[in-house]
Amino acid sequence: MTDTVFSNSSNRWMYPSDRPLQSNDKEQLQAGWSVHPGGQPDRQRKQEELTDEEKEIINRVIARAEKMEEMEQERIGRLVDRLENMRKNVAGDGVNRCILCGEQLGMLGSACVVCEDCKKNVCTKCGVETNNRLHSVWLCKICIEQREVWKRSGAWFFKGFPK
Numbered sequence: 001m002t003d004t005v006f007s008n009s010s011n012r013w014m015y016p017s018d019r020p021l022q023s024n025d026k027e028q029l030q031a032g033w034s035v036h037p038g039g040q041p042d043r044q045r046k047q048e049e050l051t052d053e054e055k056e057i058i059n060r061v062i063a064r065a066e067k068m069e070e071m072e073q074e075r076i077g078r079l080v081d082r083l084e085n086m087r088k089n090v091a092g093d094g095v096n097r098c099i100l101c102g103e104q105l106g107m108l109g110s111a112c113v114v115c116e117d118c119k120k121n122v123c124t125k126c127g128v129e130t131n132n133r134l135h136s137v138w139l140c141k142i143c144i145e146q147r148e149v150w151k152r153s154g155a156w157f158f159k160g161f162p163k
Contacts, residue, residue, distance in 0.1 A: 076153045083145050090142075094120030100141060101126050117143040 050058075091102030098105060098112075099120045105112040110123040115138060122140045130137050139147075150156045 079149045079152055083142070083149050086142050086145055094118075094122075098123040098126050113138040115140040115143055117146070
């Protein structure tokens with residue numbers, strides 16, 4: 001919705017900012033969202049000191065935010081450590097042997113599936129079948145854990161893996 005002003009000039013409908021300011025419009029300048037609600041100019045408010053109670057409240061809020069941030073970093077760190085431990089403990093090559101348990105794959109061994117994300121071969125015990133809209137998709141447990149870290153840490157939103 002636009003605000004228009006009725007005026008006696010040749011252009012009857014005019015946006016307020018397009019016309020010159022008239023003396024009777026000065027009271028309009030003292031109203032609106034940009035004016036301090038207490039009627040006190042910002043210059044006077046800046047000279048006032050905060051009370052000790054206000055300072056204490058602000059310090060408690062800051063301390064609580066810092067503690068929550070620290071707890072969040074610890075939680076994300078545990079998720080990343082768990083993922084790194086899974087990557088370190090792989091037993092196979094992902095070609096002839098299951099990348100996770102190292103079991104022989106193929107005719108002489110276990111049934112083989114390919115992880116959709118990393119394209120490594122895994123046995124059906126170490127892979128997890130997820131149902132996509134069109135077809136089923138297999139993922140290894142490492143890639144599932146990586147997706148979980150992306151989801152839980154918010155990395156999908158920030159488009160970056162946590163440190």
